[in-house]
Amino acid sequence: MKRKNIILIGFMGSGKSSVGRLLSKKLNYEFLDTDEMIESLEDMTIQKIFQLHGEKFFRDLETKLLLSIKDGLKRSVLSTGGGMPICETNRKLLKNMGQVVYLRTSQNTIIDRLSGDNTRPLLKEGNLKERVERLLNDRDPYYEEGADIIIDTDNKSIDEIVKEIMNNIH
Ligand code: S3P
Numbered sequence: 001m002k003r004k005n006i007i008l009i010g011f012m013g014s015g016k017s018s019v020g021r022l023l024s025k026k027l028n029y030e031f032l033d034t035d036e037m038i039e040s041l042e043d044m045t046i047q048k049i050f051q052l053h054g055e056k057f058f059r060d061l062e063t064k065l066l067l068s069i070k071d072g073l074k075r076s077v078l079s080t081g082g083g084m085p086i087c088e089t090n091r092k093l094l095k096n097m098g099q100v101v102y103l104r105t106s107q108n109t110i111i112d113r114l115s116g117d118n119t120r121p122l123l124k125e126g127n128l129k130e131r132v133e134r135l136l137n138d139r140d141p142y143y144e145e146g147a148d149i150i151i152d153t154d155n156k157s158i159d160e161i162v163k164e165i166m167n168n169i170h
Pocket of ligand 1: 016081
């Protein structure tokens with residue numbers, strides 16, 4: 001049987017943090033967020049890390065973080081950065097850590113939620129619609145491959161998504 005952790009993956013704006021927080025309360029699990037953990041370990045915002053060191057450096061931090069928490073993670077909901085599952089090593093690590101839930105969200109919903117957001121370095125340049133379209137097309141296969149359970153989140157409240165996850169996990 002898989003260890004009792006729930007891992008949330010999905011694109012930026014798919015609701016991983018909000019869903020993860022509520023889910024962890026309902027299950028009485030700890031809530032952890034890889035972006036927050038990296039920011040606190042580096043004592044720097046994600047934006048600053050990208051700005052000073054670039055994306056590759058950040059991706060290495062993501063893998064290092066997973067390696068450092070994988071053995072101790074128990075009864076936790078782990079929300080991950082949207083790019084975490086791009087890397088095969090990360091996908092494997094996540095699957096070993098618990099049940100992986102992909103919060104699948106359509107391009108239009110993501111664009112609605114992220115327009116006006118200026119905290120995501122990967123969406124800063126160029127046209128938001130084009131960036132989201134390209135990244136989502138590239139990444140969707142990795143999210144699907146990395147997931148044990150897929151939940152469609154469009155037009156659902158956080159509460160409904162959490163209920164659906166609880167009905168699907170074992
Ligand atoms: C990223 C998503 C962000 C954060 C970083 C890179 C990505 O996390 O890790 O800006 O590559 O999709 P959220 O998915 O929580 O926004």
